[in-house]
Amino acid sequence: MTIVYLNSLRKHEILRRKQVISELFRCRKSLKSDNIKIVYSFLDSGVKLPDSSAAAVLFAVSKRTVPKAVMRNRVKRLMKEAYRLEKSILLQKKEIVGGMRENRTLCLAIIYIGGNRTLPEFASFRKEMNRLLRTLNGG
Template identity: 40%
Template structure:
C-alpha cells in the first residue's frame, strides 16, 4: 500500500454546482458525529464501475457532467450558517476539518479503486466547535467506516 502525501490540493476539493447536486441527489449517507457524510462513487470517463467489486452508489450515466477523468477522492466541507452564526467560527471549524482530513486521508485514498472517483461531502452537525483532538478522532472513525462501506467484500473473508 502506497503512502499518500499529506496534502489537500485544490484538485481534491469537490467543486461545481452540477457535481454537488449529483452527490446530494444520488449519494448515500450516514452520520458519524459531528459529521453527516454524503458519498458517491463516480465512474471514470463515462465507464461504469463494476458492481461486483463496489457496493457504493454509482451515479447514472445520464449525469455526464458528474463524470470524473482521474481516479481520486474529492471532498466538500460544509458548516451551516444557521448553526454557526459568525464567519470566523465557520472558517475555524472548516480549517480544523480540513487539517484532520489532510492528516488521515491516506486511510481512504489508498483504498479507493482505480476505476472510480469518490465524491464525499462532510457536513458539520453541532452548533459548537469541538477540540482538534476530538475532530481528528472522529475523522479517523468516519474514514474507516467509509472505507468499510466501499469494500464490504474485503472485510468478510470467505
C-alpha cells in the same frame, strides 16, 4: 517524475462543480458521528485525480449551525486539516481504489452538524474523521 503528496489537500481534490455536487446529494449514502456527517457516492466527476488522491471532497458548515462567519471558517479549517491527516485511510483498501479505477471518483461532502454548543477541539475532529473514514472504507 511524479511527486506524491499523501498528506496534502491539493486544489484539484476539492469538489467544486455544481453538477457533481447536485448528483452527490441526489444519490447519497451517509455516515454520521457526533459533529460530522459524511455524504458519499462514486460519481463521474469529470475531475482527473492522480493515483495519490483518495477522493474529491467538499466541506460545509451551515449558517444555522454556526452563525458567525469567523467560527464557520475555523470549523472548515479544522475539518480540512483532520481530513488531510486521515485521508490515507481511503487508499488502504482495494474496493475504494477499485471503484476509482472504473472512471468513477469517490466524492465526499463533509458536513459539520454541531452536536453541542461549543466548538470541539481538533483532536476530537480528527478522531471522528478517522472513525468515519474507516467505516466508509469497510474496516
